[in-house]
Amino acid sequence: MTFLNLNSAKLFALSSLSLLLVACGGGGGNDSNATTGGGTTNPPVVNTDLFTVKAKQWSIQPVANTSYCYDIDTQAEISCEGADWDLKFAMGTQNPVFFTNSGVSGSGTGGALYSPFDATWENLLKEKDATQAGSLPASAWSVDAYSNAFMDSTNGVSGFFEYDLFGDHRMSPNFKTYLITTDTGSKNVIGTLEKPVFAVQIYNYYQGTNSGYISIRYINTLYPNDVKTITVDATQGWRYIDLAIDQSSDQKQGNWQFAFNRYNVQLNSNIGATVAAQPAGFYTAEGAVINDKFKDANAYSSTEADLKAAAAATVTKWGSNTITSVLNPNPVMRFIEGERSPAEVKYGFFNYYGLTASAAEAGLSTAHMLKADSKAATMISGNTGRSYARMHLKDLSYANPQDRLSATTWTFEFDIQPAK
Template identity: 40%
Template sequence: MPHAFDRSLPLVCACAILAACGGGGGAQEDSSPTPTTSFTQQATWAVTLPASGSSVCYDFNARAEVAGCAGNAWDLKLTVGSRGSASLWTNSGTSGTGAGGAFGGPFDHTWTELQSYTDATTLPATVFRADGASGVFSGSNGIQSAAFEYGVGGSNDHLLYPNFRVFLITTNAASADAVGTETSPVFALQITGYYGGAGGTTSGYPSFRWVDRRDPSMVHEATVDARTGWVYFDLVQRQLSSETGPWHIAFNRYNVKLNGGSSGSGNVAGFIGRTPAGFYDANGAPIAAKFQSQTVAADTLPDLQASDLSTPSSASAWVRDTLASALNPAVRGSYPNSLDYGWYVYHPTAASAQAAGLPAVAHLLQAQPERGTLLRGGEGNTFARMRLRSIVYADPNNASSAQTWTFEFDVQPAR
């Protein structure tokens, strides 16, 4: 089993670091002076939502919008979708050319908590997640992975463990013959490890094994060095590839994407075929003994080769990668009740709006200023805590009237 810390995974333990630098936790009696903050500047961005299909970007250092969302200077992008819904993005990964990122989303931190942080540079750089792909390998655990769990052994365990979940990967999600008949290659794949290198203990070396379901007796295995960026792999030729070459799956440390949807020009998509027994309890919590078993790889091999895996009911059921950012969390709630988007609440009915103290008008949005996030700027050396302070309608009794969103930033400039 691995015995190396993964320095790319401080999201789970960052609370301890933050507590040391003034963040997290409750109030404590302390006779020492209040620490000087590095967040020495303020910025306010009042932006009228643009037309559907458009984006507008803001540089919190220059306190100005950036035309065309070009370059590395902008820090926050607001995009309005084809149906009028708004989303937020950082200048990073799939959203921009910059070195930005977000330390969690609006459900992860309160504005009050963020105001207690005194210096963002005390945080490990990797807590600021770049925008990327969300797909079949994305999960709801602390590291947002469907293939790995972090620290299953308790507070002193800082390792990543694979759960040996079986992922089906089709090379032709656009074709119905990818389901059931499998005349196009459909692979079953398990991620089997995360540590490698000369000593076998260095993080960022994901291992995986796979079979072509037309001949599941032939098991292929590979390990890739994904420590410093995306590494692309061709499952058909069983070899490394490139972003512009033929590839099916790619790794960047513990992040995984497929060549389809928002991640590539291919027709690759995935589906969860099986979660092997014994890894999670009835409440979905990891069972450490199973993850840490010395025979776990052999025990789960039959799952990879099984003929009765769950399969998509139609070609449209395959999961394609979509764009994702920590700033756009999963919606909470259900219609006809209010829907919580993190930064704001959507009131679908006049009754829900009125109950929230708004005019009795359906389809109103209400800002949630008590929530926030910590951003890394596009240049990579500036930071800001941010919240959506208000949403104001040109006509409060007309949900279709122009909306002005006002964001508030406390900025830590470059040193």
């Protein structure tokens, strides 16, 4: 039997973002904790169990394509339309996905500390304080983020720069070229007057020493020699960019194609994007950074040809926005020799059993059923960032255990550390 991890980059990216924020000053302040001889700070010892609300349960009988939300402060289900929810259970046609009230998923300042692949309920039960007596920085909590052609990268923040190559905590552009289409129904990289396709490079992230000022070089692929630039101030929130009229705005309405908020990028709902090319010399064949190329003062001029060449690229698929959460790790699949379909798919909080034999091993009556992995767990922060809960999926049951299409009941268990 073989397990196949479809992609571990997502969790790495989220954890790397936390490291980046810490390096840039997140969670700063004086540290009076004891250190080891090597200078590593030890977390304070917590003797009082602050998880004073124990074994609270939330049961859901989900309907397809419907979301359900939970408030750890009141230990009750709550409307997802408001601002007070902490955990969202979004049922698709067959499987759910999970979100915290954080980042691009909500207006709150919540987050999650672990993927369900990286924490167990047994181990989290040993925790007495989710904040480690205040020593855990806010940046350690992973927030929900957009994933698209610009953001799917193992550098932890985006695909268009590398961080801290020279020990100065700065972003260094790699001049990668992206294609953005206003017609996702066509794979043509040459657009029309009504439905243009743009090629884009991000070439700077600073105005002087101030970060968050995004400089973009781009063409309409109908006119590959007409190279334009625009710089947007993305330091105070989302800036929505309409390359068709060479303008940006802080208003989400209109015909914008993509938007920046610091290093985060989102696409408009009708827009597709893909990576066209990475200019040569920035990375080795194995993907390692070549620092000298990032230092090259001529990189801006030498990579303009790559931007123009995007008009001759081939597109197999346009990507759109999705929202990623550390609560939804990429699935891990188990195969049985000779079988093309996976015997088991691990989604984190629950598993799918695709073969009769594997279902029987899991105590299920038929193939294509789901079962809770009650060992998998996480720690979440409430929407105000002042209350916390450890949680796991305690049980997943079918109304008719012999019928995989019968209604399901999902029961989560929480231990809660109330806000002070």
